[in-house]
Amino acid sequence: MSNQLTEKIKQLKTEQNAVILAHNYQSGEVQDIADFTGDSLELSRIASRTNADVIVFCGVKFMAETAAILSPQKTVLLPDKHAGCPLADMITAEQLRELKHKHPDAIAVCYVNSSAEVKAESDYCCTSANAVEIVESLPQDREIIFVPDQHLGRFVAEKTGRELILWPGYCVTHVAITEDDISKARTAHPDAVVMAHPECSEPVKAISDQILSTGQMLKFAKQSQAKRFIVATESGIIHSLKKQNPGKEFFPASERAVCPNMKRITLEKVLWSLEDMHYKITVPEPVRTRAKTALDRMVAILPAK
Ligand code: 13P
Numbered sequence: 001m002s003n004q005l006t007e008k009i010k011q012l013k014t015e016q017n018a019v020i021l022a023h024n025y026q027s028g029e030v031q032d033i034a035d036f037t038g039d040s041l042e043l044s045r046i047a048s049r050t051n052a053d054v055i056v057f058c059g060v061k062f063m064a065e066t067a068a069i070l071s072p073q074k075t076v077l078l079p080d081k082h083a084g085c086p087l088a089d090m091i092t093a094e095q096l097r098e099l100k101h102k103h104p105d106a107i108a109v110c111y112v113n114s115s116a117e118v119k120a121e122s123d124y125c126c127t128s129a130n131a132v133e134i135v136e137s138l139p140q141d142r143e144i145i146f147v148p149d150q151h152l153g154r155f156v157a158e159k160t161g162r163e164l165i166l167w168p169g170y171c172v173t174h175v176a177i178t179e180d181d182i183s184k185a186r187t188a189h190p191d192a193v194v195m196a197h198p199e200c201s202e203p204v205k206a207i208s209d210q211i212l213s214t215g216q217m218l219k220f221a222k223q224s225q226a227k228r229f230i231v232a233t234e235s236g237i238i239h240s241l242k243k244q245n246p247g248k249e250f251f252p253a254s255e256r257a258v259c260p261n262m263k264r265i266t267l268e269k270v271l272w273s274l275e276d277m278h279y280k281i282t283v284p285e286p287v288r289t290r291a292k293t294a295l296d297r298m299v300a301i302l303p304a305k
Helices: 002-016 028-033 040-049 061-070 093-102 116-120 131-136 150-160 179-188 202-206 214-223 237-244 267-276 285-300
Strands: 018-023 036-038 054-058 075-077 107-111 124-126 144-147 164-166 193-196 228-232 249-252
Touching: 002 018, 002 028, 002 267, 018 028, 018 040, 028 237, 028 267, 036 040, 040 054, 040 061, 040 285, 054 061, 054 267, 061 075, 061 116, 061 285, 093 107, 093 116, 093 144, 107 131, 116 285, 124 131, 124 285, 131 150, 144 150, 150 164, 150 202, 179 193, 179 202, 179 228, 193 214, 214 237, 228 237, 237 249
Parallel strands: 018 036, 018 054, 054 075, 107 124, 107 144, 144 164, 193 228, 228 249
Antiparallel strands: none
16 A cells, blocks of 8 residues: 555656655655655755755645745645644744844844744744854844744753843653653663754753754764664654664654654655645745745854764
8 A cells, every 4th residue: 555655656746846855753654755854954955956846845834834935936735734833833923023122132043943924033044953053153242032942042052152032932742851761761771872852851951962953863873883872852763763774773762752743744645735736835925035034044054063
């Protein structure tokens, strides 16, 4: 069945001149059908450069929106229209405007996990892969607003030594990983290296060995001499980690680290999206052009190696 589905998807993809992009948190079978897998920054770069007419974005809505902002002439499809991001929904454009009003001289940096409207209100966008570099590049004498993820924000503040004006947003899936989960995983696998995403809580990051975006985790695992890794982020990435490192072992820090929104995308829905050309993600032009300025600045800054 899965083979038949895969064949149909491939055929339609060619007919529609489509490209399938999948975030590292997608299920293994969705990652395997994709033309490109990656973290938020890598997928944004690919979306801005592809020659395809159609982009099927296997991820959550803000990721498809990012592709639509960068490539307005392309048709961007999200296979499940309810695949949202609770973190992105934790701040509205109105709330960001109020915050900017309180700090009129501040530079506003938004994490890519935000709506197009919030991006349009921001001076810079960033992902977890380049947030440190973006903040480091900003003038020392300016205040910086950082929204909406408080945990990534604290990580960036610590790394850069800059005081950031934070917003109390958080990722439900990452904060579900506890210190206790890390301690138990370390007891079970004492020689393993713990890799944690910066969206994890501060106590979890404090007892982890490496704080990395999903793309950085893939690079680190490949280059590291270690053979075993505890992974404190959404469990979908374990598929790529295992595939790229057959001689190494990967253990989820917590069985609860599953994002229900990412997992809404299935092979069937990818097929239906290509058959029916749904669900089209578009961004109103005045919002898009302003959001694009913040995104262009992000895409131009290199992520940490
Ligand atoms: P990455 O940028 O590391 O892929 O993270 C994306 C994300 O949504 C984390 O929750």
